[in-house]
Amino acid sequence: xxxxxxxxxxxxxxxxxxxxxxxxxxxxxxxxxxxxxxxxxxxxxxxxxxxxxxxxxxxxxxxxxxxxxxxxxxxxxxxxxxxxxxxxxxxxxxxxxxxxxxxxxxxxxxxxxxx
Numbered sequence: 158x159x160x161x162x163x164x165x166x167x168x169x170x171x172x173x174x175x176x177x178x179x180x181x182x183x184x185x186x187x188x189x190x191x192x193x194x195x196x197x198x199x200x201x202x203x204x205x206x207x208x209x210x211x212x213x214x215x216x217x218x219x220x221x222x223x224x225x226x227x228x229x230x231x232x233x234x235x236x237x238x239x240x241x242x243x244x245x246x247x248x249x250x251x252x253x254x255x256x257x258x259x260x261x262x263x264x265x266x267x268x269x270x271x272x
Contacts, residue, residue, distance in 0.1 A: 175219065175225065189260075206219050211271060233266075
């Protein structure tokens with residue numbers, strides 16, 4: 158279950174670790190992750206927030222129609238989304254193997270993101 162929050166609360170509590178990406182731009186990469194919160198505005202739902210961890214550092218990715226945070230470079234998003242799409246469409250024996258492969262890809266993505 159996602160918590161409803163305000164963008165102001167997220168900005169105040171995430172410091173420099175808040176990144177944004179458009180709606181569905183990371184749908185394959187974030188497919189096994191659960192959003193912990195969402196924000197809405199006058200027109201309804203605005204964005205979801207995903208909390209990921211890399212090198213003992215929490216990173217928040219905001220994704221939606223009106224996300225907040227530092228924009229993630231377009232080429233980085235597209236290259237990792239393409240790799241995640243290949244994993245999603247590859248016939249793997251078990252779900253656990255697919256999830257582990259996905260987790261490794263997310264860690265590579267976060268390493269590139271936080272350079």
